[in-house]
Amino acid sequence: MLTFLGFAMVITFMFLIMTKRLSALIALIIVPILFALFGGFAPEIGPMMLAGITKLAPTGVMLMFAILYFALMIDSGLFDPAVRKILKMVKGDPLKVSVGTAVLALVVSLDGDGATTYMICVAAMLPLYQRIGMSPRIMAGLIILAGGVMNMTPWGGPTARAASALHVDPSDIFVPMIPAMAAGVVAILAIAYLYGKRERARLGELHLQGDEIDHSEISVSQYPDARRPKLIWFNGVLTFALMCALIAGLLPLPVLFMVAFSIAMIVNYPCLQMQKDRVAAHSGSVLAVVGLIFAAGIFTGILSGTGMVDAMSKSLLAVIPDALGPYLAVITALVSMPFTFFMSNDAFYYGVLPVLAEAASHYGITAAEMGRASIVGQPVHLLSPLVPSTYLLVALAGIEFGDHQRFTLKWAVLVCLCIMVAALLMGIIPLFSTL
Numbered sequence: 001m002l003t004f005l006g007f008a009m010v011i012t013f014m015f016l017i018m019t020k021r022l023s024a025l026i027a028l029i030i031v032p033i034l035f036a037l038f039g040g041f042a043p044e045i046g047p048m049m050l051a052g053i054t055k056l057a058p059t060g061v062m063l064m065f066a067i068l069y070f071a072l073m074i075d076s077g078l079f080d081p082a083v084r085k086i087l088k089m090v091k092g093d094p095l096k097v098s099v100g101t102a103v104l105a106l107v108v109s110l111d112g113d114g115a116t117t118y119m120i121c122v123a124a125m126l127p128l129y130q131r132i133g134m135s136p137r138i139m140a141g142l143i144i145l146a147g148g149v150m151n152m153t154p155w156g157g158p159t160a161r162a163a164s165a166l167h168v169d170p171s172d173i174f175v176p177m178i179p180a181m182a183a184g185v186v187a188i189l190a191i192a193y194l195y196g197k198r199e200r201a202r203l204g205e206l207h208l209q210g211d212e213i214d215h216s217e218i219s220v221s222q223y224p225d226a227r228r229p230k231l232i233w234f235n236g237v238l239t240f241a242l243m244c245a246l247i248a249g250l251l252p253l254p255v256l257f258m259v260a261f262s263i264a265m266i267v268n269y270p271c272l273q274m275q276k277d278r279v280a281a282h283s284g285s286v287l288a289v290v291g292l293i294f295a296a297g298i299f300t301g302i303l304s305g306t307g308m309v310d311a312m313s314k315s316l317l318a319v320i321p322d323a324l325g326p327y328l329a330v331i332t333a334l335v336s337m338p339f340t341f342f343m344s345n346d347a348f349y350y351g352v353l354p355v356l357a358e359a360a361s362h363y364g365i366t367a368a369e370m371g372r373a374s375i376v377g378q379p380v381h382l383l384s385p386l387v388p389s390t391y392l393l394v395a396l397a398g399i400e401f402g403d404h405q406r407f408t409l410k411w412a413v414l415v416c417l418c419i420m421v422a423a424l425l426m427g428i429i430p431l432f433s434t435l
Helices: 004-018 024-040 042-076 080-090 095-110 114-132 136-152 158-166 172-205 231-247 253-268 272-281 283-305 307-318 325-342 347-363 367-374 389-396 400-426
Strands: none
Touching: 004 024, 004 080, 004 307, 004 347, 024 042, 024 080, 024 095, 024 114, 024 283, 042 114, 042 136, 042 231, 042 253, 042 283, 080 095, 080 231, 080 307, 095 114, 095 172, 114 136, 114 367, 114 389, 136 400, 158 172, 158 347, 158 367, 158 389, 172 253, 172 272, 172 367, 172 400, 272 283, 283 307, 283 367, 325 347, 325 367, 325 400, 347 367, 367 400, 389 400
C-alpha cells in the first residue's frame, strides 16, 4: 500500500508540474497532503510536515542570504573590472572573443541567475560577434555551458534541491564537488579555444574601427545608483574570505552568508533606506527560491514520515540487479543527464532522487555522495525545452532553439562526462561500493 501511494504521489506531482497544471511550489504542498490524508495519516500529518520544514530551514536561510549577497556584489560593481578587462582584451581576435565569452559567462553566472547572465553576456558580446562575423551559436553555446557548471553552486538551485530532498547540508554536496566543477570549467575553456581557433582560421584576426573604445563605464550592475567603485577592493577581499571560510567549513553555510551579507550591506550602503532598496530589488528572486525549499519540506517530510520512501526503495531494490547496486552513484550521475533534460529539476530531485538515494544506502552509498552524483547533469539540463530562461538566451542571440540544441548538446554531454570522470578519479563520488 505504501509503495503504491509513494509512486502514485511522485507520478502525480511530476505530471502536474510537467503539464503546468500547478506550479512546483503549490504541488509540493498540496499533493503530499492529499495522499497522506488518503493513506490514513491525518493524525500525524502536522508533525511530519513540521519535521520536514525544520530540517530544511538552514538550507532556506542559506539560499536567502547567498542570493542577496551575490546580488549585492553585482549591484556594487565588484565584477565590473573583470568584465571590462575581458571586453578590452578580446578586440577583433576570434580566439580571444570565444575564450572571453566563456570567462565572462563564468564570472557573471556566479550569482546563479540564468536570465541575468544571458542578458549581460549577450549584450556585451553579441555586437563583437556581429562585427567580426562569428556565429552567435558559439556565443550562446559557451554562455549556457558556463551557466550549467556554475548552476551547481548551492545558491544556483539544483544543489539546494538535492540537499533538501536528501536532508543533507548543501556544503557536504558542493564543497567536495569544487575540483570536479573546475574540470568542467577547463573543458568549457578548451571548447572555447577550439572554436576560437576554427573561427580565427576562417576569418583571420581583424582590426576593427572602435577598438580604442572606452570600456570604463561598462558595468554589469543594473542599478547605477548602487555602484560602489571605491569599495571594489573591500568587496573582493570579503568575497575571497567568504569562499575560503566556506571551503574550510569555518562556520555553517547559513551563518557565513548571513555575516558576510550584513558586513557588505553596512559598508556599502550605510543609509537605512538604501539597505531597504537593495533587499527590495532582489526580494522576488529570493522569495521564489526560498518558498520552494520550504514547500519541499512538506513533500519530503510526508514522504519520509509515512514510510513511503522506504517502501519505494525496497521495491526498487527488488528490480535492480544485485550486480548494479554498488554502482548506483555512477548510474545516478549518468541518468541525471536525460532525466533532468526530459523533466524539471523539481520532478527529478524531489521525485526520483530520494528513492534512488534510499536504495543506494543499502549498498553503503551515502546521501551526500548521491547528491553530488545527481547534479552532474546540469549542463545538459539547461538545454531542456522545460527551462524558460533558455528561450530568453536564444531570443537575445537571434538563433533558433533547435539549432542551439543541436550545436550545444554534444558539448554539454562532454562537459558532464568530464565532471563525472574527475569526481570519480578524486573519490568525490564512488565508482563502486564495497559494502
